[in-house]
Amino acid sequence: MAANAAGGLNEAIAHATRLLGADPGGALALARDILRAAPGHPHALLIEGQALRLTGNAGEALSRLAALARGQPRMLDALWELSQVASATGDSAQAVAALESLTRQQPAAANAWFLMAKELRKLGRTQDAWRADLSGVHASSRNPELLKAAVAMNEERFDAGEAILKAWLQRAPEDAAATRLLGEMIWRRGDLTEAMALVERAVALAPGFDLARDFLIRLLLQANRLPDALAHAEILVTSPLKNPGHDLIKASVLVRLGEQAPAGEIYERLLKLQPNQPQVWQNLGHVRKTLGQQAEAIHAYRQAVTHQPTMGEAWWSLANLKTVKLGDEDVAAMESALASLAPDRREDIFHLHFSLGKALEDAKDYAASFRHYEAGNRIRRAMVQHDAAEFTAEVEATAKTFTAPFIAAMGDGGCPAPDPIFIVGLPRSGSTLVEQILASHSQVEGTMELPEMMIIASRLQARVDEGEFPDFRTMIASLTPGDRLRLGEEYIERTRVHRQTGRPLFIDKMPNNWQHIGLIKLILPNAKIIDARRHPLSCCFSGWKQHFARGQTFSYDLTDIGLYYRDYVASMASYDEAAPGAVHRVLYEDMVRNTEHEVRRLLDYLGLPFEPACLEFYKNDRAVRTASSEQVRQPIFTDGIEQWKNYEPWLGPLKAALGPVLAAYPSAPDRAS
The missing domain is CATH 3.40.50.300 (P-loop containing nucleotide triphosphate hydrolases)
Structure with a gap:
């Protein structure tokens, strides 16, 4: 008899659950019938709360669900439902409390982290919200569907990857990680505009999603939307997860905007913290060269090749200072670097060939110089498309x-500026x-x-x-x-x-x-x-x-x-x-x-x-970015x-x-x- 009663109760619970989508009023009535037969039944109380929310009785739903969560603190569905109702009624504090309890028990619940981030922002707890977004992204990264899509993207099976992500986003339209991944996939297919819209949506869904914002900045740079890129870079550098890469991308945006001096300040600050960074030394050299600070540029490039002797671009940057002549020791160092590089290091190799070409030209060894220029150009030509x-x-x-006649036929028009x-x-x-x-x-x-x-x-x-x-x-x-x-x-x-x-x-x-x-x-x-x-x-x-x-x-x-x-x-x-x-x-x-x-x-x-x-x-101290920057001074x-x-x-x-x-x-x- 007891087994029959339990079976009937379970069937009634299942029926009430099915009714929630199509007939929330019917689900509410059935849940209350169940509660009269089985007072305090947790699943019936949950259905009652869900049905109250769906029938527009959010205040009463909140009261019922809060009581249920207090009595059943390990009932994750109740905590999730409570957080949604609390969010809808403006009770962000109660929503956050429910979500904190939920995520402590189930850290992989990405949607809970993302909702928590939104509610924390409403409470003015920006840094905590940022961390919640990052936790949500981390949780999403373990989603099997997203992992399959990422593998498909890396194997350039874009149709398969897109199908996986679009199907997932039908079920979870606010999944920021899936949205960003779809944006990257579409970008790899060559559609910058659609990719940018998706990544912008990912950042809007999860403002603390640092990797998405970093990617968005790079897309904005590609589209030459420089003010927008700078605005996002300014946000990125305030991330609670301090990352020198965030400062570097801000500096790169500033350089593109022609703001060389503040970019240089960023590079110098990073080098004070960690001097052994050849790429940052090289970037600083570019800034100093552009600003006409030749001695400082030479020092920076020298530091770059000291820390990384095979860094071809830094050698070329030094050689490319038209008023600098590289000596015998430099030639020997570059030849040694060239001999040590594996064939797949083409960027370093061709830069070293160009650098040696310039050094040997300065030494008036024109035949050897030409051989190096020719070798560098041959490698570079194989890396580009030109018909x-x-x-x-x-x-x-x-x-x-x-x-x-065509110009005359077109007549007047255009912007008169x-x-x-x-x-x-x-x-x-x-x-x-x-x-x-x-x-x-x-x-x-x-x-x-x-x-x-x-x-x-x-x-x-x-x-x-x-x-x-x-x-x-x-x-x-x-x-x-x-x-x-x-x-x-x-x-x-x-x-x-x-x-x-x-x-x-x-x-x-x-x-x-x-x-x-x-x-x-x-x-x-x-x-x-x-x-x-x-x-x-x-x-x-x-x-x-x-x-x-x-x-x-x-x-x-x-x-x-x-x-x-x-x-x-x-x-x-x-x-x-x-x-x-x-x-x-x-x-x-x-x-x-x-x-x-x-x-x-x-x-x-x-x-x-x-x-x-x-x-x-030549007395004009404006920034000059081209190869003739020293000559025109x-x-x-x-x-x-x-x-x-x-x-x-x-x-x-x-x-x-x-x-x-x-x-x-x-x-x-x-x-x-």
């Missing part, structure tokens, strides 16, 4: 688009010198090589690549005056973060923008464009032996760089023909030989009065104009690639050539 023929086709499509001055050309063409001269004028602010125009252009090109338009010309022709105004305003707004003074004009020195001058004039008709040009052999060889950290994939092969220069000359000649006078050309050789005359011509083009400070540009010298002649025996591939461009310089070759 010279495809690039030429893109340049030709642009040139064929922006003809005089006169603020931007674009300096375009190839790297190592003298563009930093032009920038430094102009930035010494009271009306002009120097910024840096800004990526915003390239981001806009890439977004437009994607519309062709994705099939929305059949070709580039059709896509550009589709831009209405309103579209052009919006795009121009976007550029002005996105670059505002880089402007630190009240000067009315600013410089964008991204050299690759020569590919987009037609677009620039469509969306910013009053912008000025300066083409900084240098003798093709001098410019191309200087670029080939200058290792660029990123963005110049054409520069690691003499043929590639020669063809790139040839495409550039053809493109600029085409636009000169379509829009005469729109672009002002500065020849490096003329600038260094007849500086004042060329500066006056430049200022006349910009509509600015002559200022003597432009001739004393000295008066003009002509020593570098014909350095390529020391390597002429080996420049046959470059001369062949340049073809008629070489003989025609400084003019463009005839179209028939």
